Amino acid sequence: MLYQAKSFEHLKGLRDFSDQLLQIHLALYRGYVKNTNQLATILLNKVKLWKTGTMEYAELKRRFGWEVNGMRLHELYFENLTKRSVSLKKQSPLYEKLRQDFGQFSTWERGFMGVGGMRGIGWVVLTRDPLTGRLFNVWMDEHDAGFLVGSTPLLVLDVFEHAYLQDFGMSRSAYVQAFMKAINWPVVEERFNASNYIPGPVVEVRRRAS
């Protein structure tokens, strides 16, 4: 099997979130893992059988990004949650970077939560463009839409209805607030620190072309 479902059972008892909602959410996540594996296998078999010219192959191929991202985004989301959340340290490089790119931390926060309030289902991602190092709050309309190519996701917020409906009903802002209080900032900082590199390949390609 290509991918194994990760365990996020430690999130049981997350403040403001019911275990029932978490169970459904995790089951949903496992569905993405299962379907990613299945789809990868089917696609490879079609290549082996010389069936890449078929409609099935084309549309299954189109679907692959949706399943993989559905899996990966959920993993990033669950990973950036914790029962013992503490606020982001003002001395941290991430805090400094947020302040630098958005003016104030609270401005970033307002922007991030504002994207989470957009009508429709999707994801909110704080992501980093490796070419400039710049941070962006990004809205994804679907698992496979709107992600900035090549960027590194730092903080992921699920705003599909399954993420909040059972516990918060239509009070999406209450959900987003609960999420903000459950962020695992050390994980986000780790992702940020790991993304802190000078890009190589793109520059090299450019050099070769000139």
Next chain:
Amino acid sequence: MKEYSPKVFDHISQLPGFSEQSVRTHLALYQGYVNNTNLLAEILREWLAAGKSGTIEWAEMKRRFAWEFNGMRLHEYYFENLTATATALDRQSQLYHKIEEDFGPYELWERGFKGTGGMRGIGWVILAYDVQTGRLFNVWLGEHDTGLLVDTRPLLVMDLFEHAFLLDYGLKRKDYEEAFFNVIDWGRVEKRLAACLKDQPIMVGEEVAEIGYRFHN
């Protein structure tokens, strides 16, 4: 001026297989689409009048309009093709014959419709009537504003956004589809087909609500 008023769908407050909480949530969500359709229409008009139609904001709000509008209209079709006192589709009906003509046995159509509803991801399933050929299609809409076949009319609409089933059925989407099939108002669907065959528009909210805007006014 409010162009659209939320229609009243009291007839589904006691729907077999659907909790009151789920229906209440769903209706509140629907009202949000009505409010936002009105709001967005107003903003777009105001911005246009103010000479701001060349802005990026205007453009993106324009893009969004179909999403809000269809979110409203699709819900109206959906609620309206539900009933607490459902009976099976009459085998002598025009609709039944039309389905068999286009899909083969009725069961095959039903399997296709439910199969479309079992597709992964959120969206809508629509039995749509093609005005140009009179042909019926089971169509998947990946969002309110994507996938609808141009110049077709919706005869039967099934909501497959998570809010439609999560509260009552969790992840058991198939159970929701069964429950949906048990509460289809076939009489309503037949009326819609009859309107199509007579080249009349499919109305919403005519009988379920006295108040409200009619789109032919």
